[in-house]
Amino acid sequence: MSEKLYVADRAIVIPGELIAEGIEFLPSGKAFRDGDKIYASTIGMVSVKGRVVKVIPLTGRYMPRKGDIVIGKITAVLAGGWSVDVNSAYAADLPLAEGTSEFIPRGADLSRFFDLNDYVFAEITNVTETKFVKLSASRRPYRRLKGGILIGISPVKIPRVIGKQGSMVKMIKDASGCDVVVGQNGWIWIKGTPETEAKVEAIIKKIEREAHMKGLTDKIKAMLEAKE
Amino acid sequence: MGKHAGAPDKLIVSGKRLDGRKFNELRPLTIKAGVIPNADGSCSLQLGETQVLVGVYGPREVFPRHMTIQDRAALECIYGMAAFSTSDRARPGPSRRSTEISKVIADALAPAIMLEKYPRTKIDVYIEVMNANAGTRTAAITAAAVALADAGIEMRDLVASVAAGKIEDELVLDLFEPEDNYGEADMPLAMMPRKKDITLLQMDGNLSPEEIKKLIEMSMKACEEIYEAQKAALKEKYKVSSESVEEEAEDGAA
Numbered sequence: 001m002s003e004k005l006y007v008a009d010r011a012i013v014i015p016g017e018l019i020a021e022g023i024e025f026l027p028s029g030k031a032f033r034d035g036d037k038i039y040a041s042t043i044g045m046v047s048v049k050g051r052v053v054k055v056i057p058l059t060g061r062y063m064p065r066k067g068d069i070v071i072g073k074i075t076a077v078l079a080g081g082w083s084v085d086v087n088s089a090y091a092a093d094l095p096l097a098e099g100t101s102e103f104i105p106r107g108a109d110l111s112r113f114f115d116l117n118d119y120v121f122a123e124i125t126n127v128t129e130t131k132f133v134k135l136s137a138s139r140r141p142y143r144r145l146k147g148g149i150l151i152g153i154s155p156v157k158i159p160r161v162i163g164k165q166g167s168m169v170k171m172i173k174d175a176s177g178c179d180v181v182v183g184q185n186g187w188i189w190i191k192g193t194p195e196t197e198a199k200v201e202a203i204i205k206k207i208e209r210e211a212h213m214k215g216l217t218d219k220i221k222a223m224l225e226a227k228e
Numbered sequence: 229m230g231k232h233a234g235a236p237d238k239l240i241v242s243g244k245r246l247d248g249r250k251f252n253e254l255r256p257l258t259i260k261a262g263v264i265p266n267a268d269g270s271c272s273l274q275l276g277e278t279q280v281l282v283g284v285y286g287p288r289e290v291f292p293r294h295m296t297i298q299d300r301a302a303l304e305c306i307y308g309m310a311a312f313s314t315s316d317r318a319r320p321g322p323s324r325r326s327t328e329i330s331k332v333i334a335d336a337l338a339p340a341i342m343l344e345k346y347p348r349t350k351i352d353v354y355i356e357v358m359n360a361n362a363g364t365r366t367a368a369i370t371a372a373a374v375a376l377a378d379a380g381i382e383m384r385d386l387v388a389s390v391a392a393g394k395i396e397d398e399l400v401l402d403l404f405e406p407e408d409n410y411g412e413a414d415m416p417l418a419m420m421p422r423k424k425d426i427t428l429l430q431m432d433g434n435l436s437p438e439e440i441k442k443l444i445e446m447s448m449k450a451c452e453e454i455y456e457a458q459k460a461a462l463k464e465k466y467k468v469s470s471e472s473v474e475e476e477a478e479d480g481a482a
Contacts, residue, residue: 012463012466012467014377014386014458014459014462014463015340015377015382015383015384015385015386016340016383016384016385016386016420016421016422017459018422030382032384034384039384039385039422041342041382041383041384042377042380042381042382042383043377043378043380043462043466057380058380058466059269059378059379059380059466060268060379060380060381061268061286061287061288061379061380063346089286089287089288089289089346089348089349089350090348090349091289129347130298130299130347130348131346131347131348156380
């Protein structure tokens with residue numbers, strides 16, 4: 001059996017493009033196997049690590065995944081919990097028991113904890129085969145997001161906003177004095193003074209626009225310091 | 229059959245077609261991805277005088293709700309012609325013809341899309357013909373495939389499409405308006421280039437089995453050429469992204 005890579009590491013591929021041949025390779029991310037060949041299923045960047053051939057998508061809407069940390073908007077207060085919009089085609093469910101660590105007596109008014117149009121910082125605990133999404137916000141740091149502003153960017157650019165081990169957000173938070181929460185679904189919550197909020201928003205939009213550029217961290221650092 | 233008023237005397241003059249093309253030559257093709265900022269994916273395509281604009285939205289919540297399919301996404305294509313796209317004014321709104329074309333376009337695209345990855349959602353493909361000069365459904369399919377890829381929807385392959393037909397007993401590729409109106413036959417074809425699977429094949433006019441075989445062969449070859457143009461359009465839009473260097477963080481941060 002011949003093992004062969006057809007594209008270079010970090011190359012851009014389009015749906016249906018042949019990446020590798022041979023059963024030794026394992027498709028990951030947005031790559032799929034057909035017979036003994038591996039193809040890309042979206043526009044993305046190829047990343048080859050050993051036997052694993054991964055396609056990192058460069059475009060697309062947010063798809064909920066178990067373990068993702070997201071920001072959601074309460075769309076309905078139900079009898080046994082809350083229905084939450086997490087910027088995807090699927091509404092997420094925040095059950096009563098997962099909403100808060102507090103004891104909720106029978107018949108209590110649930111809007112006391114989360115009301116319609118409130119924003120919640122939560123973790124996706126489960127996604128079923130048919131894409132029913134469950135959230136949890138009962139443990140720290142998950143909580144209701146009070147005040148502040150919410151901005152949306154493309155979910156594929158989120159890793160860049162976070163940076164290596166959260167270095168980028170940490171830098172933004174420290175320099176601006178704002179509280180910043182980044183959801184993997186593309187929503188970002190910022191709370192500070194109106195001026196610093198506007199500044200952080202401009203910086204995040206810049207990161208989104210220039211996500212592909214080299215030395216972005218230094219540029220953002222300069223921007224944070226310049227406007228003091 | 230008598231000639232129509234305004235019909236050209238001949239469709240082939242000294243071995244060449246009226247627009248100077250050879251029999252197996254495509255019209256000049258331009259494809260551009262990502263032209264509508266508000267759409268999830270979009271594409272504008274120009275093939276000779278034919279021009280189409282496609283916007284893709286989704287996967288998103290299904291509306292009306294009864295269209296929901298439990299184990300895969302619903303795909304809806306809406307093909308429409310702009311009022312100014314033809315020499316006579318085209319009456320806006322759906323017609324018998326546009327409803328049928330919408331349906332065949334959806335059927336031609338569906339095998340390429342991994343609809344099963346998006347259960348209980350809907351993918352909307354809106355196609356607007358800006359200028360019609362024959363071959364609008366094939367141009368629409370070619371452009372829609374690029375727009376779907378631009379939207380980041382998972383696909384097995386792109387779909388490339390072209391028409392071929394017969395004029396004055398000659399088999400020709402990619403008919404333009406006078407050839408479509410006064411020729412003997414017109415046969416649109418759509419294909420997924422990776423496995424050469426045909427997803428659309430229609431025919432209007434009279435052709436012998438041998439002629440159909442030859443036209444399919446001719447169209448499939450042209451689809452490969454169109455596929456290269458689709459690929460180039462997508463890579464052009466996303467090429468800057470490859471300059472990205474830093475490693476990605478996998479987790480969110482508080």
